[in-house]
Amino acid sequence: MGLVSAPVDEPSDTPSSADAERPQRGGPPPTSVGPGEEAYLGTLGFLEESPENKRRARNIGIAYLVAAVVCLVVFARGDGGVSTFGISDDSSFSVAGIPLAWFTAVTLAALGGAQIMRGTGKWTAAAASVAAILFVFTFMAWAAAGQSFSLTGTLQDALKAATPLVLGALAGIMCERSGIINIAIEGLLLSGAFTSALVGSLTNIWIGIVAAMIASCLLALLLAWLAIRFSVDQVIAGFAINFFVLGLTSFLDSRVLTRNPDYNSVKTIGDIEVPILSDIPFIGPILFEQSFYVYTALALVGIIGWALFRTKWGLRTRAVGEHPQAAGTLGVNVIRRRYYNLAMAGAIAGFGGSWWTADVGRFNENITNGRGFIALAVVIVGRWNPFGALLAALLFGFADALALKFSFLGTGIPSEFLEMAPFLVTLVVVASFGRGARPPKALGQPYEQQ
Amino acid sequence: MELELRGITKRFPGVVANDDVNLTVRTGEVLALVGENGAGKSTLMNIMYGLYHADEGEIVVDGTPQTFASPGDAIAAGIGMVHQHFMLVPVFTVAENVVLGVEPTGFLGRIERDEAHRQVAEISAQYGLDLDPEALVETLPVGIQQRIEILKVLFRNAEIVVFDEPTAVLTPQEIEEFFNIVDALKAAGKGIVFITHKLKEALRIADRISVLRRGKTVGSADPKEINEVQLAEMMVGRPVQLVVEKEHAEPGPATLSVDDLHVVTPEGRSVLDHISFDVRAGEIVGVAGVQGNGQTELVEALTGLRDPVSGTVTIDGSDITTATPREVHDARIAHIPEDRQRSGLVGAFSVAENMVLTSYASEPFSSGFLMNWSKAREVAAELVEQYDVRTPSIDTPASNLSGGNQQKVIVARELSRELRAVIASQPTRGVDVGSIEYIHAQIVKARDEGVAVLVVSTELDEVMALADRVVVMYRGRIVANLRRDETDHSEVGLFMAGAKEQQPA
Numbered sequence: 001m002g003l004v005s006a007p008v009d010e011p012s013d014t015p016s017s018a019d020a021e022r023p024q025r026g027g028p029p030p031t032s033v034g035p036g037e038e039a040y041l042g043t044l045g046f047l048e049e050s051p052e053n054k055r056r057a058r059n060i061g062i063a064y065l066v067a068a069v070v071c072l073v074v075f076a077r078g079d080g081g082v083s084t085f086g087i088s089d090d091s092s093f094s095v096a097g098i099p100l101a102w103f104t105a106v107t108l109a110a111l112g113g114a115q116i117m118r119g120t121g122k123w124t125a126a127a128a129s130v131a132a133i134l135f136v137f138t139f140m141a142w143a144a145a146g147q148s149f150s151l152t153g154t155l156q157d158a159l160k161a162a163t164p165l166v167l168g169a170l171a172g173i174m175c176e177r178s179g180i181i182n183i184a185i186e187g188l189l190l191s192g193a194f195t196s197a198l199v200g201s202l203t204n205i206w207i208g209i210v211a212a213m214i215a216s217c218l219l220a221l222l223l224a225w226l227a228i229r230f231s232v233d234q235v236i237a238g239f240a241i242n243f244f245v246l247g248l249t250s251f252l253d254s255r256v257l258t259r260n261p262d263y264n265s266v267k268t269i270g271d272i273e274v275p276i277l278s279d280i281p282f283i284g285p286i287l288f289e290q291s292f293y294v295y296t297a298l299a300l301v302g303i304i305g306w307a308l309f310r311t312k313w314g315l316r317t318r319a320v321g322e323h324p325q326a327a328g329t330l331g332v333n334v335i336r337r338r339y340y341n342l343a344m345a346g347a348i349a350g351f352g353g354s355w356w357t358a359d360v361g362r363f364n365e366n367i368t369n370g371r372g373f374i375a376l377a378v379v380i381v382g383r384w385n386p387f388g389a390l391l392a393a394l395l396f397g398f399a400d401a402l403a404l405k406f407s408f409l410g411t412g413i414p415s416e417f418l419e420m421a422p423f424l425v426t427l428v429v430v431a432s433f434g435r436g437a438r439p440p441k442a443l444g445q446p447y448e449q450q
Numbered sequence: 451m452e453l454e455l456r457g458i459t460k461r462f463p464g465v466v467a468n469d470d471v472n473l474t475v476r477t478g479e480v481l482a483l484v485g486e487n488g489a490g491k492s493t494l495m496n497i498m499y500g501l502y503h504a505d506e507g508e509i510v511v512d513g514t515p516q517t518f519a520s521p522g523d524a525i526a527a528g529i530g531m532v533h534q535h536f537m538l539v540p541v542f543t544v545a546e547n548v549v550l551g552v553e554p555t556g557f558l559g560r561i562e563r564d565e566a567h568r569q570v571a572e573i574s575a576q577y578g579l580d581l582d583p584e585a586l587v588e589t590l591p592v593g594i595q596q597r598i599e600i601l602k603v604l605f606r607n608a609e610i611v612v613f614d615e616p617t618a619v620l621t622p623q624e625i626e627e628f629f630n631i632v633d634a635l636k637a638a639g640k641g642i643v644f645i646t647h648k649l650k651e652a653l654r655i656a657d658r659i660s661v662l663r664r665g666k667t668v669g670s671a672d673p674k675e676i677n678e679v680q681l682a683e684m685m686v687g688r689p690v691q692l693v694v695e696k697e698h699a700e701p702g703p704a705t706l707s708v709d710d711l712h713v714v715t716p717e718g719r720s721v722l723d724h725i726s727f728d729v730r731a732g733e734i735v736g737v738a739g740v741q742g743n744g745q746t747e748l749v750e751a752l753t754g755l756r757d758p759v760s761g762t763v764t765i766d767g768s769d770i771t772t773a774t775p776r777e778v779h780d781a782r783i784a785h786i787p788e789d790r791q792r793s794g795l796v797g798a799f800s801v802a803e804n805m806v807l808t809s810y811a812s813e814p815f816s817s818g819f820l821m822n823w824s825k826a827r828e829v830a831a832e833l834v835e836q837y838d839v840r841t842p843s844i845d846t847p848a849s850n851l852s853g854g855n856q857q858k859v860i861v862a863r864e865l866s867r868e869l870r871a872v873i874a875s876q877p878t879r880g881v882d883v884g885s886i887e888y889i890h891a892q893i894v895k896a897r898d899e900g901v902a903v904l905v906v907s908t909e910l911d912e913v914m915a916l917a918d919r920v921v922v923m924y925r926g927r928i929v930a931n932l933r934r935d936e937t938d939h940s941e942v943g944l945f946m947a948g949a950k951e952q953q954p955a
Contacts, residue, residue: 312555316550323537323539323540327539327551329521329531331551333520
């Protein structure tokens with residue numbers, strides 16, 4: 001629930017002419033920001049240690065110590081095997097699990113101690129990254145003890161698994177930057193997956209993809225219509241769409257697709273090897289032996305990231321999401337902008353949904369399996385920025401790929417736990433990095449054209 | 451250019467906000483539109499700007515009737531508006547805010563940033579606005595933000611500029627600068643509509659004054675031929691008392707003492723920086739300051755809503771630094787909160803229920819388990835009578851009352867018991883002149899009964915009218931603690947702007 005409630009910034013405040021005098025709660029009139037807010041820093045020149053900050057520093061320190069204990073108790077007690085990490089077909093390196101676990105434990109304990117004693121200040125983020133990478137690597141060495149493990153393959157899978165998350169998150173960003181909460185990413189992805197499977201089976205995958213984009217676009221417009229025309233609570237409207245799509249696609253799956261296998265069989269889209277670039281060692285296979293979804297998603301990140309911060313469309317979209325009244329009084333059509341953005345977001349999510357079909361060639365009940373909600377977390381952790389979202393999606397994709405790998409390796413970790421892992425990572429990451437995220441100010445607030 | 455409003459009528463459910471209003475403004479003049487809160491000034495301006503649509507009447511520009519379907523149409527017709535609550539996106543730069551909606555663009559809608567900066571800097575220099583196009587709006591003081599609003603309007607080639615309560619958020623010095631800008635605009639041939647309820651300012655800057663009362667234009671006046679009292683009478687419709695009548699204070703011993711109070715926000719910002727002062731029995735201490743300089747946090751710390759990092763608050767010697775709001779209430783301290791809708795009243799509750807909101811749990815309203823509603827209603831009816839609350843009945847939801855009457859409900863609830871101290875924050879914000887008079891009289895009455903009174907207000911006039919002693923807050927510190935009879939508006943204004951600091955005696 002944490003990741004679901006996080007983007008709901010403030011309870012929406014219905015503006016009425018009667019209390020125009022009253023400063024809007026959480027709303028944007030800059031008068032309430034006051035002249036002092038930023039200026040205080042200038043005058044005092046430093047941030048005082050608030051109890052909150054101290055507590056936070058201590059909590060991070062404790063987290064390090066807990067991780068160190070896990071290293072000692074779990075990882076340093078493996079069967080002592082050496083794990084081999086493959087980098088390419090003919091090169092690999094080996095790591096002895098137990099010494100690595102000891103090394104990690106000592107490093108984490110030292111970091112934890114430093115953090116509790118006096119905080120790591122501006123190095124906090126860097127230290128956390130180092131610690132996290134070390135910890136994950138130790139975990140991998142432990143889990144893969146005595147076996148060989150393809151690092152390249154896992155990173156390749158990570159990028160692949162990140163693709164629908166990136167597309168879902170881009171849809172979320174398009175939506176939320178213009179001020180409408182999009183809880184319905186899951187439903188939009190699922191409808192894209194179903195439509196592309198059905199239409200793709202009857203025609204071909206490319207027409208299926210276009211149909212998926214149209215279907216999810218219409219669903220997104222339904223969300224926009226509920227949110228804008230009727231001021232329905234956007235979280236509830238989004239959830240309704242999710243359940244509606246889940247129910248409808250499950251029903252059609254069992255009644256139509258299962259009985260007519262011809263309706264659920266699509267020729268998958270293979271990977272495209274980029275000439276020359278894919279020959280680069282290590283990087284090549286990871287980045288340039290992928291499906292066209294990966295390339296398209298990366299291109300979309302660049303395009304939307306550029307457009308959001310450099311173009312007229314982006315400026316207006318952000319204005320509408322931050323302070324719709326300001327945009328409205330300058331003659332920007334707030335409502336039309338929101339409809340347009342929702343339609344585009346729907347199309348992107350529909351495209352993202354067709355990823356499953358193009359990958360496995362068919363639709364299964366609830367095939368998206370909560371990835372739309374992880375995409376929502378990606379939006380938050382990526383701070384409503386396409387490039388940030390890409391990084392966050394890669395993190396989740398990595399967790400996904402790792403879980404998959406370990407289930408093949410047969411490490412003795414229960415498969416249910418491995419399936420749970422991406423969501424666990426979501427919780428931890430949102431809890432630790434989601435707090436500083438500042439959503440668009442007008443997110444979730446209905447705009448009333450006066 | 452000449453802009454004329456003819457017979458404008460606008461009805462909202464239950465109220466006629468504008469009733470056959472006529473108004474004309476030409477380029478090169480300053481028209482002041484004065485009226486009380488709720489007189490329909492803002493509605494009228496929103497019609498002029500295409501945000502509302504009049505039910506009757508027409509807008510005529512240079513003799514041609516026009517329909518403004520949206521602000522875009524009004525902008526195209528040469529009308530610009532500076533709203534009371536600034537319409538600026540805090541996370542955007544000055545230039546981004548200015549060009550929004552009329553962006554200079556290149557290939558694929560890319561914003562020509564350099565071109566935008568150049569244009570913004572050019573207009574800024576032309577009118578002496580002194581703005582940096584690349585500065586982030588949320589880092590700028592309110593006075594500068596207002597200049598961005600003006601620049602936005604000029605950027606769109608407005609001929610008529612409407613200012614809605616432009617001085618409400620400014621320090622006295624910023625108000626002077628603002629008037630200089632208005633003069634510059636007038637000299638450049640712009641027409642200006644200046645909406646205000648501050649009569650002094652209307653008299654100071656306007657060429658003509660139009661008065662709006664209960665949605666109707668009740669007349670116009672020449673500022674050279676009318677004085678403040680006459681204008682106030684026109685505005686309210688009856689003779690008004692503009693000064694608070696009070697005897698000389700005879701303060702007793704210190705009742706409410708604040709010593710070295712230090713408050714830090716969860717983000718680590720020091721909002722109250724080791725402040726100390728006393729409020730003595732039978733004395734009104736007024737806290738002056740521009741909004742956002744720690745006044746809100748001070749009131750929260752005093753009333754138990756916020757715990758300080760260090761320092762103490764005592765009432766008659768007993769420590770209430772970390773007391774809960776209930777304990778503060780039980781220590782016989784009244785609190786009139788700054789935002790009545792948010793923390794003073796429950797809008798959906800009836801007047802009677804709101805009247806017992808702080809005392810419902812004790813005798814005689816509760817016997818420990820069950821509410822004694824008949825007693826509560828009896829008391830509420832008395833208070834409504836005694837404090838002149840204009841309400842159809844005590845069962846009317848509080849949200850249906852006017853701002854002034856809502857405030858009177860709070861004043862009645864808070865001041866109608868035996869008290870040691872009163873903490874009143876913005877006691878008359880958004881309240882009509884009649885209710886202001888009444889609320890001020892009640893506050894003075896409490897003082898005369900020997901209660902220690904702390905009044906926090908961002909309206910300097912209010913502080914100066916009520917206070918026996920004036921404390922000025924600037925950036926979380928007390929920069930001056932002055933006797934009212936030894937200071938004046940301009941001195942306090944300098945302290946408010948941080949231009950001056952009192953040396954500890």
